Amino acid sequence: MPSAATPRFSVIIPVYGVEGYIRECLESITSQSYPDFEIIAVDDCSQDSSGAIVDEFAARDPRVRAVHREQNGGIGAARNTGIAHARGDYLLFLDGDDSIRPGSLQAIAERLAETADPEILLFDYVRTHVDGTVEASKSGTHIASIGDQVVRPTDRLELLRIFAVVWNRVYRRDFFTTGGFTGDGFRFTDGLYEDALMVYTTMAAAQRVAGLEYVVVEYRQRRQGSSMRSSSPRKHFVIFDQYQRVFDYLEGRPGLDAYRTIVFERMVSHFLYTLARGFRIPRSHRRAYVQQAGRAYRRNEPKGFTPPPGIAGLKFKVLRTGSYAAFESLKAANGTRETAFRALGRSKRWGGRKALKTYYAVQRRLPVDENLAVYSAYWGRTPGCNPLAIHDAAKKLAPNLRGVWVVNQAHAGKLPAGISRVAPATFGYWKAMARAKYLVNNVNFPDSVVKRPGQVHLQTHHGTPLKRMGLDQQYYPAVAKSMDFDKLMERVDRWDWSVSSNQHSTEQWERVYPAPFRTLNAGYPRNDVYYRATAEDVRRIRGALGIAPGKTAILYAPTVRDHQKDAFVSRLDLARFARELGPDHVLLVRAHYFYGADRELSALAERGALIDVSRHPSVEELCLASDALITDYSSIMFDYANLDRPIVTYADDWEMYRTCRGVTFDLLSGEPGDTPGVIATTEDELIEAFRSGAWAAEPAAALRRAFRERFCMWDDGHAAERVVRAVFLGQETLTPPVTPVADRTPAPTPEAAEAATTRQEHVAG
Known part of the structure; x- marks a missing residue:
């Protein structure tokens, strides 16, 4: 274990605007095999959640020390603050969006021991690019030129050709704080390019410098957010x-x-x-x-x-x-x-x-319509999800704003009342896209759409990411083969706002979609209904679906498999499972919308074995109607958790999915916050979970509570209002404030809704 008084290394990390990266940075250090270090993470008044993430690490690892500056001073001031708190023999400076490779601290410690603690030890690094490529540095040959020697830089001037940054070397702390020509030590200055000043002055003063031919730092080449931009x-x-x-x-x-x-x-x-x-x-x-x-x-x-x-x-x-x-x-x-x-x-x-069409080009030269918003969801399908909830809230909070929906012809007959529609690739569509002030979508608009000055693009997303998204998909061939990542980034560059429902999502979106958008930690508008629906709403929806009073409705909603997109193939014997549930239960099955109609599923529905809800227009209504959810890796689990009803994870192909698609956390760990309830990896285990009652027992409920705390952070029934006030009305402060999870009251369960009906009938009688 590290020494409480003088750790070998003090790793100093200035923290500002890196919430999508700081977790990876800290984990790269805390997971090192060499334990004798301290981390001094200096929050330079970051306006995102970076400081909170640092506090989270500090709370669980005593080697991590969170320091919060009272005023933003820039990277130099943050590093100076870190130095003032450092106790280690050596200082290692690391930026909050970079990381170090496994085994790095062990390799540095061994080399320092071999060279009798030089004032500076140089090491190698690589540049990591957003397209997944890794570029070797040009420093290796210069480091190799001194071999095992300890040298004076003024005698080996080739060392000055190494990239002049402070994070590709460690400094002995006593040299750094009391060394130099004057004995006053070194301090970082304000402003950019402070590294060059520090490198060339410390190398001039140093008498003993050694090298390590080992790649330590992974230097992230960000598309945006860098101080150099x-x-x-x-x-x-x-x-x-x-x-x-x-x-x-x-x-x-x-x-x-x-x-x-x-x-x-x-x-x-x-x-x-x-x-x-x-x-x-x-x-x-x-x-x-x-x-x-x-x-x-x-x-x-x-x-x-x-x-x-x-x-x-x-x-x-x-x-x-x-x-x-x-x-x-x-x-x-x-x-x-x-x-x-x-x-x-x-x-x-x-x-x-x-x-582009000539008409579209002409329309883009005409004034932007400040009172027009274009909405779309799921590539032109029926209005729904977060955009629909925002549209409904805007009608009340911003009544001067007109909304028009982009809906494909195949879905035109299913429009809710009061929806204005334009069809893609029509004059009306190009006019709306050219003139609308606001463009709202839960996916991306086509590449042919040109975002003109004055337009505002609101990206709502459509789920919390368990699976890898954005640039992370480059590493998974099942999805990467059909994705043009350069085009993806061009589309992402159009975003002005990105809506998030929890801290996990915020960190993921910031990292995998590196673009200069502004994050709205407002909650998912589509989940507002889970706190606003009444007992009457629950009874009405169940009645429309044909769920008899007293029945326990189980919603089965698996996600799509990227290696199996042609047709829906249930990983569960639906007929057997429905039989095993017994006559007091009804099984609702919703295949992913990527799949077309399935004959076997339709046949089972016709026989009355289950209810096929694959084409039901509202997932939210299905969730309200059900007593429990069975899913695998679908983001529906994060939304459903708002209802505080049982969630059963049926994951018979976890290893395959994790390998082919990639995941952001271990859903099957069984740890609070990771797992929403009972886990079943075989059909027999799933049946037993319901037969034994484990699906609704207290251990599952305890896991669900922790899951809600982590993934329903900002979903409290007012998300759509917060988004409308921020984006359409220009309010800087998110209002109303988020209600804590413990103080929220979800929509009544079907059982509670029926009990309310009984009470009302009794009172009326």
């Missing part, structure tokens, strides 16, 4: 101040002439790299950037400096002048990569526009 271009101008601090630090110190030359070359290369990223320095700021870069070049240029050969050296020479016109001329003459990328982007956009 700052919305304020001027924030990137701090790069000049950071490098000036390096040269001020080196000024006048003997024996560092060669060191200064290498750092200067790295500085200019860094200036050029930053300039080439349009998302950092847009065109409107490039003139000022080039001019300031030229001044920094001339001020710090070492005597006799020779630029590198070729195009790179020519860029050095032009940048030295600080002339923006000269630099642009150089780019035009040599066709830089940036210019090529920009031209490619233009060609893609124009190619897409040519494919």
Whole structure:
């Protein structure tokens, strides 16, 4: 176990806006085989749930220390806060969206022991991209060049060519806090590019540096959310101040002439790299950037400096002048990569526009209709799910907002009363998509839809993810083979809002759909009905389904299998199970909507063995009508948990499903919060669960309570109102506040609904 006084490592993690990643980051450390460490996670006033996740880890692992700053200060200030709390022999800095590989701390500890505790130990890393690829770093050869030696960086200048970040090395704490040329130690500065300053000053001061040829850090290349993608271009101008601090630090110190030359070359290369990223320095700021870069070049240029050969050296020479016109001329003459990328982007956009209908293009030039919302659910099926609940709430809370639904012709005859419809690929459809202020869907609109300025895209989703979603699907061939992930990300980039019903979903959506949307931790609007339905509603729905009073209705709702999409094949002998349930029970069977009509299921329904509810328009009504749910891996379990009625998991192919589709947690662990009730992995076990009464016994109820606490966090009957107020009415604070799970009253059970009828009849009599 780790030492309470002086752990070997203090892992310092600045935490801000990383709720989709911080759990993985912390788990990568707490699961290390080497136990002698502490984690100091510094919440820099993060506006999401990152701080709460850190607190969760700290509550269950004494090695994790949660520190909450009173004011946001940026990554440098957060790291300084972590250093002030550190007790370890060595400091390891890790960003909250990155992770370390298994065995890393053991490998670092062994190398430190072999090299008699150097001031700095360098190690390798890889870049992990959103498409699943892993890119090796260029640091390996430089680390390998020093082998088993302990060296002084000023004697091995090739080490300065290693990526200048603080998370690909560990620092001995006494060196970091009291070292340097002045003995005052090192501190991180404010603003971006603080790593370069820290790396080049600490390497100049260090006398003993060793290397470890081991990949420790997995450096995540995020599509959005990185500090380097700052919305304020001027924030990137701090790069000049950071490098000036390096040269001020080196000024006048003997024996560092060669060191200064290498750092200067790295500085200019860094200036050029930053300039080439349009998302950092847009065109409107490039003139000022080039001019300031030229001044920094001339001020710090070492005597006799020779630029590198070729195009790179020519860029050095032009940048030295600080002339923006000269630099642009150089780019035009040599066709830089940036210019090529920009031209490619233009060609893609124009190619897409040519494919759009002329009518749609004309409509997009007309004003946005501030009072129009387009709704769609499940790729143009019957109105339902979260979009329908939002539509109904908007009619009351935002009556000036008109709603129109995109519904396929096949479902046009099943529209609820009061629904306005447009059919896909019609003039009305293209006009609505071009002019509507709000686009609301529980899946994605087609690729042909162009989100214009002024439009607001609300993504409601349609379930809590047990299965892997988004970019995680890249690792599962059963789904990846039919998915274009680049196109998926283009669709996700249209989202402005993402609705979530629980913290688990929020973390998953943030991670697997990396785009600059805003998360609405409001609850699922479709689940409001589970707290608003009355006893009369429950009786009415059961009567319409043909469920006789006094019968126990069991809803069986399995999910689709990605390796078996052609037709519904029940994994349960439905006829046998219905017989085993006995005459006091009725079995409701709902096949997944991906499947067409099933003859065997229809035949069983015609014989009266069960009720086929596969085409019933409302899953919510089926849940209200049932006394219990049997499902496998369907997200219906998370919604049904709101009713606080028994849930039985029938998972006869768990290993197959987990391997082919991937899962986000272990549904069959039996642990509170993971498992909603009784587990059955065979048909006989399922029958016995009902025969013995285990399905409704207290142990199952206890599991269900924990499951509700975890996955029904924000579902309290007011989710649709919160979404409408936030998105359509522009309210910054989510209102009304969420009612705690323990204080909620779900819709009455069928038994309670019948009892209420009896009481009413008795009073009336």
